[in-house]
Every structure is written in structure tokens, then in C-alpha cells.
Amino acid sequence: MSAPGLSLIARPRSVLPGFRLSMGFTLFYLASLVLIPLMALVLRPFELSFEDLWTAVTATRTLGALRLSFGTALAAALIDSVFGLIIAWVLVRYCFFGKGLLDALIDLPFALPTAVAGIALSTLYAPNGWIGAVFMEYGIRIAYTPWGVLVAMTFIALPFTVRTIQPVMAELRGDAEEAAATLGATRFQILSRVVLPALLPAILTGIALAFARAAGEYGSIIFIAGNLPNISEIAPLLIVIKLEQYDYAGAAAIGAMMLLASFIMLLALNALQSWASKRR
Amino acid sequence: MARSFFNGRSGSRRRSFRSPTEDSAALKLTLSAIAIAFVGVFLVLPLLVVFTEAFAGGWGHVWTTITAPDSLAAIKLSLTAAAIAVPLNTVFGIAAAWAIAKFAFPGKTFLVTLIDLPFSVSPVVAGLIYVLVFGMQGWLGPTLAGYDIRVLFALPGIVLATIFVTFPFVARELIPLMVDQGRDEEEAAVSLGANGFQTFLRVTLPNIKWGLLYGILLCNARALGEFGAVSVLSGHIRGETNTMPLHVQLLYENYDYVGAFAIAAILAMLALLTLAVKSFLEWRFADELAASHRH
Amino acid sequence: MSLVIDAITKKYGRFPALNGAGFTAPDGAFVALLGPSGSGKTTLLRILGGLEAPDSGTVRFADLNWLDMPARERRAGFVFQQYALFRHMTVAKNIAFGLEVRPRSERPARADIARRVEELLELVQLQDLGKRYPSQLSGGQRQRVALARALAIEPRMLLLDEPFGALDAKVRKELREWLRHIHDKAGVTSVFVTHDQEEAFAMADLVAVMNKGRIEQVGTPADVRREPKTAFVSDFLSN
Numbered sequence: 114m115s116a117p118g119l120s121l122i123a124r125p126r127s128v129l130p131g132f133r134l135s136m137g138f139t140l141f142y143l144a145s146l147v148l149i150p151l152m153a154l155v156l157r158p159f160e161l162s163f164e165d166l167w168t169a170v171t172a173t174r175t176l177g178a179l180r181l182s183f184g185t186a187l188a189a190a191l192i193d194s195v196f197g198l199i200i201a202w203v204l205v206r207y208c209f210f211g212k213g214l215l216d217a218l219i220d221l222p223f224a225l226p227t228a229v230a231g232i233a234l235s236t237l238y239a240p241n242g243w244i245g246a247v248f249m250e251y252g253i254r255i256a257y258t259p260w261g262v263l264v265a266m267t268f269i270a271l272p273f274t275v276r277t278i279q280p281v282m283a284e285l286r287g288d289a290e291e292a293a294a295t296l297g298a299t300r301f302q303i304l305s306r307v308v309l310p311a312l313l314p315a316i317l318t319g320i321a322l323a324f325a326r327a328a329g330e331y332g333s334i335i336f337i338a339g340n341l342p343n344i345s346e347i348a349p350l351l352i353v354i355k356l357e358q359y360d361y362a363g364a365a366a367i368g369a370m371m372l373l374a375s376f377i378m379l380l381a382l383n384a385l386q387s388w389a390s391k392r393r
Numbered sequence: 394m395a396r397s398f399f400n401g402r403s404g405s406r407r408r409s410f411r412s413p414t415e416d417s418a419a420l421k422l423t424l425s426a427i428a429i430a431f432v433g434v435f436l437v438l439p440l441l442v443v444f445t446e447a448f449a450g451g452w453g454h455v456w457t458t459i460t461a462p463d464s465l466a467a468i469k470l471s472l473t474a475a476a477i478a479v480p481l482n483t484v485f486g487i488a489a490a491w492a493i494a495k496f497a498f499p500g501k502t503f504l505v506t507l508i509d510l511p512f513s514v515s516p517v518v519a520g521l522i523y524v525l526v527f528g529m530q531g532w533l534g535p536t537l538a539g540y541d542i543r544v545l546f547a548l549p550g551i552v553l554a555t556i557f558v559t560f561p562f563v564a565r566e567l568i569p570l571m572v573d574q575g576r577d578e579e580e581a582a583v584s585l586g587a588n589g590f591q592t593f594l595r596v597t598l599p600n601i602k603w604g605l606l607y608g609i610l611l612c613n614a615r616a617l618g619e620f621g622a623v624s625v626l627s628g629h630i631r632g633e634t635n636t637m638p639l640h641v642q643l644l645y646e647n648y649d650y651v652g653a654f655a656i657a658a659i660l661a662m663l664a665l666l667t668l669a670v671k672s673f674l675e676w677r678f679a680d681e682l683a684a685s686h687r688h
Numbered sequence: 689m690s691l692v693i694d695a696i697t698k699k700y701g702r703f704p705a706l707n708g709a710g711f712t713a714p715d716g717a718f719v720a721l722l723g724p725s726g727s728g729k730t731t732l733l734r735i736l737g738g739l740e741a742p743d744s745g746t747v748r749f750a751d752l753n754w755l756d757m758p759a760r761e762r763r764a765g766f767v768f769q770q771y772a773l774f775r776h777m778t779v780a781k782n783i784a785f786g787l788e789v790r791p792r793s794e795r796p797a798r799a800d801i802a803r804r805v806e807e808l809l810e811l812v813q814l815q816d817l818g819k820r821y822p823s824q825l826s827g828g829q830r831q832r833v834a835l836a837r838a839l840a841i842e843p844r845m846l847l848l849d850e851p852f853g854a855l856d857a858k859v860r861k862e863l864r865e866w867l868r869h870i871h872d873k874a875g876v877t878s879v880f881v882t883h884d885q886e887e888a889f890a891m892a893d894l895v896a897v898m899n900k901g902r903i904e905q906v907g908t909p910a911d912v913r914r915e916p917k918t919a920f921v922s923d924f925l926s927n
Contacts, residue, residue, distance in 0.1 A: 128580050128583050128584070129495050129496070129576065129579050129580060129583055129589075129592070130583065130588065130589035130592070131491060131589040131593070132492060132495075132496050134488075134589075135487075135488040135489070135491040135492040136488075136492040136496075136498075138484075138485070138488045139485065139488050139489040139492050139504075142485045142488075142489075142560070143504075143507055143508070146553075146556065146557055146560065147507060147510060147511075147557070148507075149526070150522035150523055150525065150526050151522055153522055153525035153526045153531065153532060154518070154521065154522045154525055157525050196427070196428075196431045199424050199427050199428050199431075200428045200431065200432065202424060202428075203424050203425050203428040204428075206416070207421055207424075207425060209425065213672070215428070215429065215432060216672075217668050217669070217671070217672045218432055218436055218437065218668075219432070219436075220668055220671065221436050221440065221664070221668065222436065224611075224614055224664040224665075224667050224668050224671075225440075225618070225660075225661060225664045226617070226618025226619070226620060226637075226638050226657075226660045226661075226664065227516075227618070227619075227620045227621065227638070228618075228620040228638035228639070228641045228642055228657070228660075229443060229618070229638070229641065229657040229660050229661055229664075230439060231620075231642075232443075232641060232642075232645050232653055232654065232657060233439035233440070233442045233443045233446075233657070234439050236442050236446060236650070237438055237439055237442050242442075243438065243442070244434070244438065264435075267435060268435050268436070268439065271435065271436070286770070286772070287414045288768045288770060288772035289772050289773075289774055289775075290413060290414045291413055291414060291737075291739050291759075291766070291768070291772065292766060292768060292772040292773075292774075292834075292837075293413075293774075293785065293789075294413030294414075294738070294739070294759040294760050295413075295737055295738065295739070295759050295760070295762070295764055295765065295766040295838075295847075296760075296765075296785055296786035296789065296837065296838075296840075296841055297760045297761075297763070297786050297789050297790060297841060298760060298785075298789040299760060299789070300413070300416065300417065302789045303413070306774075306785075306789070307774055310774075310776045310777075311774075311775065311776055313776070325513050326512075328515070329513075329514060329515025329516065329517070329518065330515070330516075330621075331515065331516055331517045331620065331621035331624070332516070332620035332621050332624075332638065336642075336645065348515075349515050349516075349517035349518070349621065350517075352517050352518070352521055352625075353517060353624070353625060356521065356524060356625060359530065361524070361525060361528065361530050361531070364521060364524075365521065365525060368517075368518045368521045368522075371514075371515055371518055372514065372518060375513045375514055375515075378513060379506065379509075379513055410741035411758075412739065412740070413738070413739060413758075413759050413760070
């Protein structure tokens with residue numbers, strides 16, 4: 114017995130109550146907090162004519178800032194991926210006194226306010242700082258140069274690589290390594306042919322996350338950076354400067370570029386995740 | 394039979410056996426040393442610097458700095474912003490997690506990605522978007538000014554920026570946790586006659602309490618420590634619109650290093666406390682925390 | 689040349705996993721280690737495979753001091769209960785692994801490796817699945833790949849740790865007959881761990897009944913069934 118009208122009656126999504134309330138609030142919150150302001154960012158650059166927009170984006174100073182932010186972020190992400198892999202390896206596979214402390218410390222850059230990190234790093238790597246002084250002996254300046262930016266980015270992004278690789282490594286089963294051994298592989302072959310390839314998706318994801326965080330970082334970098342246009346000026350700082358000059362459209366243009374980069378990164382990450390899940 | 398000849402060597406055999414899944418002692422030592430050295434230099438030293446610089450002038454100087462009117466104002470402002478942002482974001486987190494974990498609907502992935510957005514956006518960009526909406530050259534700026542409502546360079550702006558950068562924390566903690574826990578218990582409660590709120594309070598909440606606490610903790614720590622987004626919106630008016638991190642910057646740029654590090658030390662202590670509680674929660678309640686821990 | 693295992697003991701902390709276990713088997717035999725969980729059968733198998741070392745005892749096989757050799761030199765093919773396939777490699781690459789990791793001087797040419805992989809795929813009846821990934825295969829297929837991978841190195845000994853434990857009853861039965869057939873063709877000494885006596889009796893030439901780290905009885909299935917030597921054995925078989 115099928116009455117045509119019955120099909121028009123919506124079936125409840127679930128027995129549980131509160132869907133409309135929770136969903137409604139969630140959407141309202143997100144829309145007012147995120148979507149609408151983001152629209153402003155996306156639309157603002159278009160107040161300028163295309164020519165002006167192009168000039169703003171390709172100005173030497175802008176390109177220099179973008180190059181510094183993204184280039185250094187990539188370098189920092191790569192450094193952090195190597196050391197992050199080692200740190201995750203040690204945390205997951207070895208047992209020693211104080212390992213718990215080491216594990217907890219990894220989250221420090223994540224928990225520490227960026228301004229605190231900023232002044233601490235700046236003091237540490239300044240020419241008279243504990244580490245900076247050592248490098249000064251060899252004529253290498255770290256603070257107030259692009260090297261300072263690299264150091265700060267390496268600091269800030271480390272948790273992203275370690276915490277991405279760590280759970281994947283912890284889940285790896287030992288029997289694949291045992292199987293490889295019974296098949297005749299040396300320890301080096303086991304590591305290079307069985308273990309590392311299995312970790313590759315996590316390593317790449319970690320690099321992407323670290324890169325995204327480092328490229329957008331502000332507080333921990335501006336104190337150590339030197340902030341000289343075209344040399345040690347990061348993109349977020351340029352945005353702030355343009356805002357102070359009331360060049361809203363220019364600031365929005367750079368902001369939109371950074372947002373675009375974040376968006377591409379998110380897409381890349383999603384693609385990575387689905388590639389990784391296909392192999393599992 | 395074959396016993397006598399080989400028995401004597403079994404002891405040495407045991408000593409030289411290494412399981413195929415174990416690294417050589419040399420490798421273990423090297424990697425451990427590298428890990429400890431890297432963490433020591435990059436993470437621990439900056440932390441030490443904060444405290445040694447703060448107390449370089451002795452306890453007295455630290456106390457004077459912290460109790461100076463501008464510092465107290467900064468502390469008060471930070472706490473106010475957090476006191477508004479954290480509860481709001483907690484409610485949001487619970488609502489979003491409830492909707493996502495207990496119901497099926499299209500566009501879930503998009504929603505989750507949207508919630509993750511503040512993590513992938515530069516804090517300066519986060520501040521920028523609100524400037525574009527509420528600034529004098531922004532969409533709503535002039536209108537609101539007509540009603541004498543200032544968003545930028547005032548508390549509302551700071552609170553907005555704080556809300557934006559911290560709203561994912563509670564949600565991200567609760568969503569995997571609640572997804573993992575499923576719907577069974579709530580459905581049972583409803584079939585027994587409980588309404589929505591009763592179900593949530595009596596069934597869901599006890600199950601998520603540690604994850605919730607953890608999320609609130611992270612949310613709070615970030616709210617007090619946020620710099621970039623708040624910096625863009627605050628106007629840096631000394632004694633009025635400077636949060637603690639901004640005040641740190643002010644003192645540092647005015648060469649009051651001990652002062653800057655004194656305030657920084659407070660924030661660092663808070664960070665360490667957060668880490669300690671996090672470790673404790675993870676140790677005691679491992680399975681009740683989020684199913685997957687991603688930053 | 690026979691497999692001679694003598695007085696193997698192994699303790700984990702205070703817990704004696706193996707307590708003087710040993711038996712002898714002729715070359716090419718299919719031996720089942722049968723017993724309840726905790727009887728030490730998997731531990732004994734892993735010791736044979738080089739994945740663990742005993743505290744004392746000896747093993748001689750093919751004129752070699754078996755226990756003195758590290759796992760990678762023994763050429764003891766090991767088949768795990770959870771397959772332990774390399775998930776990031778195709779089926780073909782999995783099977784070829786043992787040949788590709790050989791030192792240059794012993795490594796066969798690429799074409800030879802490919803040929804051998806093809807032969808093995810045919811042997812385990814997975815001819816067209818070489819390019820698939822393990823995640824795209826069923827449990828039974830994965831276990832066949834694991835077996836092909838172990839056979840690729842022309843093992844001196846084949847060790848199987850409850851290889852059908854993770855599969856459903858029907859698949860288990862099919863694979864049982866098929867494994868016995870493969871064993872007969874390859875003629876390799878095999879040691880097979882199981883807690884399922886039906887399985888043990890259907891497949892093995894020799895059954896070793898284990899309990900609490902000791903071997904209670906070794907014999908052909910018929911002998912063991914007819915004349916259980918200890919109370920444990922007769923109890924275990926009557927269930």
C-alpha cells in the first residue's frame with residue numbers, strides 16, 4: 114500500500130533530537146565568523162582595476178616578501194621533516210629515561226604564545242645571545258637576517274611533522290619487518306624498502322602542514338627577522354604595513370594570495386590522504 | 394645426540410641475538426642523540442631564555458613590571474577576551490560535534506574543512522578579514538561608527554579575532570571523539586524517553602568530559618597567547634587595547650627587556666601548565682581523548 | 689637430513705613460554721604444532737624462523753647450526769597470521785622482494801625475477817593480480833600472496849603461523865587442501881602452527897601436541913589419535 118503523499122513526508126534524519134538547533138547554530142557561527150569576512154577578503158582586491166591589482170601583486174617588495182615567506186617555509190618544513198622523522202622514530206621505538214618529557218616538549222611551539230617565542234628566539238640568536246654569539250665567531254649572523262626567519266619557522270613548525278608521523282609510525286605492525294627479515298633483507302633494506310615507504314604519506318602530510326603553518330606565521334618571526342623590505346620581510350608583515358597605510362586593497366591582495374596558497378595546500382593534503390588510503 | 398657439543402655456546406648466542414625489528418645499538422645511540430640535541434637546542438633553549446632574562450633583574454623587578462598599571466590592564470584584557478571567546482567556542486564546538494557526529498547529511502567534509510580553516514590561515518590574514526569588514530574603509534565600519542560602536546581598536550575587535558583563531562579547538566577535539574563513540578547510547582536514551590538536553594547532559598557529556606576539558610584547555614591557552622590576529626585589530630593603545638602578548642611586544646620594542654620577559658614568563662608558565670595537564674590527561678584517559686590526534 | 693629440535697627453553701620474564709620442547713622430523717615432512725593458546729607453539733615457530741632466540745637448546749637442520757644464523761641467512765620462509773604483506777607494494781613486488789634484496793652477486797637478473805614471479809602467481813592461482821595492491825585483495829588471496837612470497841626464495845624450511853586463522857571456515861578449508869598440495873609439489877620441510885585439531889590432522893604428516901611449553905606427544909595423526917600418551921593429549925583430542 115503506497116500512498117503518493119507518503120513519499121513527500123520527510124523521514125527524520127535520525128531518532129536523535131537537536132539536529133536543527135545544533136546545525137543551525139553551527140552554520141550561523143561559521144557563516145558570520147568565517148564565510149562573510151572571507152568574502153570581504155576575496156572581493157576587496159577586485160576594487161582595484163586589474164592593472165592596479167597586478168602591479169600590487171607583482172611589486173618587487175611584494176614578490177620579495179612572498180618569496181621569503183614561502184621559500185623559507187619550505188626549507189623549514191623540509192628540515193623539520195628530517196628531524197621530525199628522527200624524533201618520532203626515537204619516541205615510538207626506543208625506551209629511555211625521560212622519554213615522556215621529550216614527548217611532551219614537542220608540543221611546546223604549539224602551546225607557547227608566538228610573541229613569547231619571538232622575543233626568546235630573537236634574544237637567543239642575537240649577536241650577543243647564547244647561540245648567536247657562537248655563530249658570530251665564524252662571522253655568521255642569524256638574528257635580523259633571513260637565517261633568523263628560517264630558525265623561527267623551524268621552531269614553530271616542528272610539532273606538525275612529529276605529530277603527523279608519530280601516530281602512523283606507532284600503528285606500523287612489526288610483522289612486515291619480520292617478514293622482510295625472513296626473506297633475506299638486511300636491516301638497512303628493511304628500513305629503506307619496507308618502513309620508510311610506508312611512512313611516506315605521513316611524511317609528506319607533515320611537510321605540507323608544517324609549510325602552511327610556517328608560511329603564515331607572524332609573531333615568532335617579526336622579532337628575529339630584521340624586517341628589511343625585500344630581504345628579511347615576511348608577507349604577513351607586509352600586510353600589516355599596508356593596513357597601517359590604509360592600503361586596504363593592497364593588503365587584501367596579498368592576503369588573498371596567501372589564502373589561495375592555503376587553499377591549494379588543503380587540496381594537496383586531501384589528495385595526499387586519498388592516495389595514502391588507496392595504498393593501505 | 395647433538396646436545397653436548399652445542400650446549401656450551403647457547404649463552405653467547407643469546408647475548409649476540411638482535412631481533413630483526415630492532416636497530417643496532419650504534420644507530421639507537423646516534424638517533425637518540427640527534428633527537429635530544431635538536432629538541433634541546435631548538436625548543437628548550439628558547440624556553441630557558443625566557444626565564445633567565447625575566448629574572449635577570451631579580452624578583453623585585455619582575456614584580457614591579459607585572460603590577461604596573463599597563464601590565465595589569467593587559468592581563469585584564471587578555472583574561473576578558475578569553476572569558477568571552479572560550480565559552481562561546483565551547484558551545485560552538487559542542488553544537489558542531491553533535492551535528493556532525495550524530496547525524497548524516499551532505500556536505501559534511503566541507504563543513505569539517507571549514508572548521509579547520511583557522512589552522513591553515515595566517516593569523517594576520519585572520520585579523521585582516523575583520524579589518525575589511527569593520528574598518529573605517531570596510532563594509533560595516535562607517536555604519537557602526539554612526540551608532541558609536543567601535544569594533545576595531547577596541548574590545549569587540551580583539552574578542553572577534555580571538556574567537557576566530559580559537560574556535561576550532563574544542564570542535565576538533567570533540568568531533569573525532571564523538572564520531573568514535575557513535576550514536577547507540579544516545580539513541581537508547583531517547584527511546585527511553587529522554588529529551589535532547591537530558592540526553593546530552595546525562596549520556597553524552599560524561600563520555601566526552603575529558604576530551605572537552607582538553608579542548609577547552611587548548612582553546613584557552615591559544616586565546617591568551619594569540620598575537621598576530623589580535624595585533625592587526627587592536628590598535629596597540631598602551632594600557633587600553635593591548636593584550637598580554639601585545640604588551641610583551643611593546644615592552645620589548647621599548648627596550649624594557651626584563652619587563653617584556655617578565656610578562657612573557659607568565660605566558661610561558663601558562664603554556665607549560667597546559668602541556669603538563671595535557672600529558673596527564675593523555676596518560677590517564679588515553680582512550681577517552683580524541684580518536685586521532687592531529688594538530 | 690632431518691630437523692632436530694632439542695630441549696628448547698625460553699622465558700619471558702618469569703613466564704616459561706617453552707620448557708624443554710623438542711622433536712625430530714624427517715626431511716620434507718609437514719609437521720603440525722598443535723595445542724591451545726599459551727602452549728608455546730608460536731614461540732617455537734618464531735625461534736625456528738630467527739625472530740626470537742631461545743635461552744637454551746639446539747636446533748639442527750640441513751647440517752647447519754640453525755640457531756647461530758640470523759634470520760636473513762636461514763632462508764626460512766615465514767607466513768604470518770595477518771599476512772604481513774607490504775602494503776605499499778604491488779602483489780608482484782611483494783613476491784619479488786626476497787629476490788630483489790639479495791646481494792648483487794646472488795641477485796637474479798630482472799627478467800628472471802619477473803619470470804619467477806609469474807610462475808609463482810600461477811602456482812597460487814593469482815595470475816592476473818600481479819599489479820594489484822594487497823588492500824584490493826580478499827583475505828584468502830592475500831594469504832596466497834604471502835605464501836608465494838615465502839616460496840620465491842626457495843626456502844629450506846617453510847614456517848606457517850596459524851595462516852588461516854583470520855579467514856572464514858569455507859576459505860580455510862579450500863586453502864588447507866591447496867597448501868598441502870603446494871607442499872607436496874615443493875617438497876620443502878614445513879612446520880605449521882594451529883590450535884585446530886581437525887586442520888592439523890587433515891594436513892600433517894607429523895603432529896606434535898604441545899602444552900605449557902612442552903611437547904606432550906609427537907606422531908602421525910593416526911598414531912596420536914589411536915594411542916594418546918598423556919592425559920592432556922587424550923583430553924585435548926576428545927574436545
